[in-house]
Amino acid sequence: MGLSLKASRHPLASPREQLRIIGNGAGGKRFQPFRDKLAEAGVGPLAAKAIEVFQINVGKLCNQACKHCHVDAGPDRTAENMSRETLDLCLAAVRRVGRPRVDITGGAPELNPHFRWFVQQVRSLGCRVIDRCNLTVLLLDSQRGLANFLAAHEVEVIASLPYFLGSRTDAQRGDGVFDKSVAALRKLNALGYGRPGSGLLLNLVYNPTGAFLPPDQAALEADFRRELRARHGIEFNSLYTITNMPISRYLEFLIRSGNYRRYMERLVGTFNRAAVAGVMCRTMISVGWDGRIFDCDFNQMLDLEVGYGAPRHIRDFDPDALASRRIVSDQHCYGCTAGAGSSCGGATA
């Protein structure tokens, strides 16, 4: 398993360096600023319209170190974990929003020592909870009973599985990850996840395993359903296709493999005006492990806090100001508006 960019002291561990690179264009060619593209298309500037999803990134610790990870998460990221005090502030903020969907991500969010306590608290408020799960965490000795816990609290599981074949999945997520993921999916199915009428939602996430855009979501979902059922007897509810953003480890891959210029041209060249209305930042906020507030998890990893006067820390949470805030954007945002669009819930157009 590879080290994180941070642990290997790679220059791209720095958000500032990532922003410098994507701001400079590629091969001597500068790309139109994203905000100008929105204005030209008559859909800018971007502003939030509600807080329907309250996403919390509880830490960067993960038992995997996937090659495309925008968080630069991994086993060596032990320093960044949300504290109980910050989780308490999140709970207070959730209460003030009403009943948003509470979307818990990481790293492997389950590795935060307060994860189960927090899920119980949020569920007691009557909110739907989403766990963005890497699947293999369900098999760790330290996480015994986790799958049962998730089922008992009717937590929606959104699980990463980039392909229905082992070779492609392992190429992105590490040797042996596919077989473990299949074992974890069977465990979830046995508890009722992904089964009709159980009320236990199991949704899968596809990320391209290379420098290309995702396929049509509906067509790929049909492939996944057919192949996972036939090969492994696995059932799930929906498949979400998510475009890889040109940041962090995926940016490192693009540059190292000589695909950076072409990928950026692809993102910019397939800008889809119709995808803008559904971008996730318009209906969510994203809270970082240290309590800072962002427009989305990608902005969080680039240290681009909410702007234009919106409160920047969970201790100053103001639902009204945040629900109508102007969104902070940069060149990576082309990733969410390319082709069929992309969000935490898949395609948007």
Added chain:
Amino acid sequence: MAGYYRDDDLPRFADMAAGAPELWEKFESWYTAVFRAGALTEREKSLIALAVAHAVQCPYCIDAYTQACLEKGSNREQMTEAVHVASAIKGGAALVHGLQMRRVADKLSM
């Protein structure tokens, strides 16, 4: 000239409109319509295009339709089989001409 093929020519394909814009427009609208889903899916059409790209040995088309196939959800196994189909037809096409060779040889021989 440094080389006959340049990868930065691919995104400049539309520059061929210069000199004959009406013909380019006809080509482009026909080309776009061909690859739209119809009786065949977009994925199937991309796999056919990938196979033909190999048969006509066009590096631009191989580049473009490798990416297109991946973006339509095809995997390497399927794409490799498509290339084998093209190769089999190319190989078979050469081999079946052997019958012509034999006919000519028969005619020329005592």
